[in-house]
Structures are given as C-alpha cells and as structure tokens.
Amino acid sequence: MALTAFFRDMQSLHYIVSLAMPELLGRSRVKIWDAGCATGEEPFSLAMLFCEHLGYFGFSNIVIHATDHEESEFPQFRESIAEGVFPELVLKTTPRPDLIRKYSRPAARPGYIQVVEEIRSKVVFQKHDLLSYREVGTDFSLVVCKNVLLHFQPLQQSEVVRMFHRALAPQGFLALDQAHRPPPGTEHLWTNIAEGGFLYRKVESG
Ligand SMILES: C[S@@+](CC[C@H](N)C(=O)[O-])C[C@H]1O[C@@H](n2cnc3c(N)ncnc32)[C@H](O)[C@@H]1O
Numbered sequence: 001m002a003l004t005a006f007f008r009d010m011q012s013l014h015y016i017v018s019l020a021m022p023e024l025l026g027r028s029r030v031k032i033w034d035a036g037c038a039t040g041e042e043p044f045s046l047a048m049l050f051c052e053h054l055g056y057f058g059f060s061n062i063v064i065h066a067t068d069h070e071e072s073e074f075p076q077f078r079e080s081i082a083e084g085v086f087p088e089l090v091l092k093t094t095p096r097p098d099l100i101r102k103y104s105r106p107a108a109r110p111g112y113i114q115v116v117e118e119i120r121s122k123v124v125f126q127k128h129d130l131l132s133y134r135e136v137g138t139d140f141s142l143v144v145c146k147n148v149l150l151h152f153q154p155l156q157q158s159e160v161v162r163m164f165h166r167a168l169a170p171q172g173f174l175a176l177d178q179a180h181r182p183p184p185g186t187e188h189l190w191t192n193i194a195e196g197g198f199l200y201r202k203v204e205s206g
Helices: 010-024 041-060 077-082 097-102 154-167
Strands: 030-035 062-068 085-087 104-106 112-115 123-127 140-145 168-176 190-192 199-202
Touching: 010 041, 010 140, 010 168, 010 199, 030 041, 030 154, 041 062, 041 097, 041 123, 077 123, 097 104, 140 154, 154 168
Parallel strands: 030 062, 030 140, 062 123, 140 168
Antiparallel strands: 085 112, 104 112, 168 199, 190 199
C-alpha cells in the first residue's frame, strides 16, 4: 500500500494556504490537480483546507482532479476511494485531527469514519499514468505532486514537470515535496515563491 497520510507535510500545505489560496479567492472556477494521490488522504486534506479557508462561495467553485495509476493495487480505484472511508485510527496519527473530525462522520462500518459529502463531492478520482506525459486537462490553478517524482528517472521527472507546466493556467502554482526542485532543464519555467522549495509559480516559456 502506498505511503500517504492526512495532512502530510504541513509545511507545504501551509504555503498553499498562505501564498496560493489568497489568489484563488474570488475566482469563478478553480481547478486543482493532485497528481499521484494514492489512497485519497491528500486530496481530501486539500479539500478540507480549501473549505476551511475559502468560505462557502469560494469552495463551491473548486474541483480537485485526483489521479494515480495503480488501479491494480487499489481495486475499484475510483469507486472505493471516492467513498472516503478510512480507519478512525487516522485521527491519532494526523497533525490536524480537528479538521478530520469536522469534515467526517462515523461510517457504517464500525471503527471507520467517512469524509462528508460536501468534501467528497469536490474530489474527482481518475486513473492516470504520469509517464504518459498527457496532462489530464488544462487551465489548472494549482498542481500538487508530492512524494511521486522520486519514482522516476531524471529525464522522466523533467518530462512530467513540463507536462504540469502545460496543464497550468498562466501564473498557476506547482506544489512539490521538500526533496524535489524543478528538474534540470525546467528551472526557467518556474519562480520559487516559498522558502525551502515547496511552491513554485509558472513562468511563461516564451
Ligand atoms: C508515496 S505515494 C505519495 C502519495 C501522496 N502524493 C502523498 O504525498 O502522500 C506515491 C504515489 O505515486 C504514484 N505513482 C507512481 N508512479 C506513477 C505514475 N507513473 N503515474 C501516476 N502515479 C504514479 C503511486 O501509485 C503512489 O500512489
């Protein structure tokens, strides 16, 4: 099972909240791509944060496209993950149990919680192989790709990051994990806007 968690890498989420969200406020449509979303904890965490910070009208304009390629490892990828059911033990290991409590209810299965419909309805799960180098759409305001690039060879990393550049709207944001910077040959496509990496802004390639 892929390693992931609710509210993983709080530093990176902090930059999304403090630097990207204020700009997304008031837009009529905000598309987010969570690339390599594993079992859903990351896109649901993002949706909870957006709901918390954007208010009702801002949040109603959000769609998070959550993609991963491992259908074989996660049978019924779209259906089961989209149900948003997790062991209630996640409350003990997350840095934000308050948000998970606020945006979940006891599930029908004892010992499990279910993410509320308000949050689930904003996350669209889709099978997608990043190494196809075909973006799942265009005009994204934010692409989040954390703890995924490490699976790829250097040239593959560059092609994947170029694909994110194509998928983003002008001035769009790219969130990476701390271990990764835009790979060689793609540095000119981004401005780093957060200390220690984490968050980049699209520069037009000209
Ligand atoms: C360590 S998990 C990271 C999950 C989440 N982003 C996080 O940071 O918690 C890495 C994910 O990358 C996905 N992945 C690896 N290669 C991929 C590919 N070619 N296309 C799409 N997803 C891929 C894996 O299936 C796995 O779910």
